[in-house]
Amino acid sequence: MNPINFDYISSNPLLPEVKNAMIEAIKKDYGNPSSAHQLGEEAAEEIEKAREKVAKLINASPDEIIFTSCGTESNNHAIKGVAFAKKDKGKHILTSDIEHNAVLKPIRTLRTLGYDTTSVSVDQFGRIKPDDVLKAIRDETILISIMHSNNEIGTIQPIKEIANIAREKKVTFHCDAVASVGVIPVDVHDLGVDLFSFAANQFNGPSGVGGLYIRKGTSLWPLLDGGGQENKRRGGTENLIGIIGMGVAAEITRKDMESRLTHFKMIKERLTNGLKENIDDIIFNGHPEYALPNLISLSIKYIEGESIVLMLDEKDIAVATKSACASGSLRASHVLIAIGRDYADAQGTLVITYGRDTSETDVDRFLEALKKSVDTLRKMSPLYQKK
């Protein structure tokens, strides 16, 4: 049987058009985009074409977009870049309890350099109250960093409201939108953000290339000091092939957005109903309404996630878990703990994500295999016996 992928959040497969564009680009032997000769200029042109396509996806102007190496770099650039640029104005940074490590860890680094941080909590669905952000702002607050949607539970935050507060208080606002861009429509002008991170591999583009939107007039220190690339905002020779791939993926994603959303909705409904019918003692994590359409976070009681992943892998089905056992650090997901899951339920949590190619047959095969695995593991579980 064909392998089935329910782990799109880790990486999307490349679109055939993206593959072709990248292969053609490799064949062309472009020069360095910074060179003044023809080989270089052709490369520079390709980058600008891609920049236009990417900008269009989030309704930015091309000169507000820089290419980076991944979503993590975009987040690091935004956070450290603001902290360094505004260090004389204040040293307080505001964030939330459920941010990705690519936000939490750069902030942790800044803490060792004397910056102070406040983290706002979330409700049981993982939503932040904009009022909590307002209350936490101090005179010395220089940056607010809140994610657009959460990569583990799919909850979408009230970004527009938070951005309004940030603007009124004259605080720079960074939004990590890696899990959202290319999945749902986003418009940086409508949202009112200053900095916006995203990555190509979340919308069927290549891994190893990301983007950062920098609103005109935002003070930002470079993360990579070097040459004058990316309008002097990021030193280093550009990942030309990756950027070309990202441009093609962004264009197709923008054009396909509506049909894909309908498809996501259908798959989510079929999966949700199937899970409810087939497996008892499960918890759906995240917000019922403000949620990503391509993600289901499911806590399966009495069993552990890594063993589910291994069992499904035997049946050629890929899925992700937020179990501590499967994480490198062997610790429970901070997101699941923040929304009030206990450690045992956090252990049995799967992140089920799908894409434009996921079919109804895939869903049915997944449900059948999951039910069998859950039954087998529960028969083995001392927690299930105690129930």
Next chain:
Amino acid sequence: MYSKTVMDHFKNPRNVGEIQGADGVGEVGNPICGDMMKITIKVADDRIKDIKFLTFGCGAAIAVSSMVTEMAKGKTLEDAKKISKESVAKALEGLPKNKLHCSNLGADALQMAIKDYENRKNGKVKEQDTTEGYHCYTEEEHCKCPYCDSEMHAGEKTCAMCGRKIEIKLSM
């Protein structure tokens, strides 16, 4: 990630279940760590006549439990007492480094079950398990803050790095 033997025991676990009216019971771990194991034994003529396990945990934890029961079954108590974490890991052709501490609790559960059997025989009351509270995430027994991942020292209730209070929730 896992050896062939680990995958074999994970896919076809031996001796799953719980012996009703067992002569000895051993339970170790908690869900914070990620793994819980319960081993029940039936003893006759100072020999482990039957043994079964229940495990909540990752692939390694299930394979370890299965291997321990297979190693102990039919052995005299004296020989079964020699089964250790190291000998189980060796029989499984090794475990990933980060799983050596957390998931390798099978031998502990077995030793606890044997001790329980001996205590019952000698009329002793069951010992209370006091391993609750802080969770240590690595084999070096260092606790880490669940919010910011910085190292914490035993007994600390506030993380020095992020200032968060650390509470441990147990569902059992």
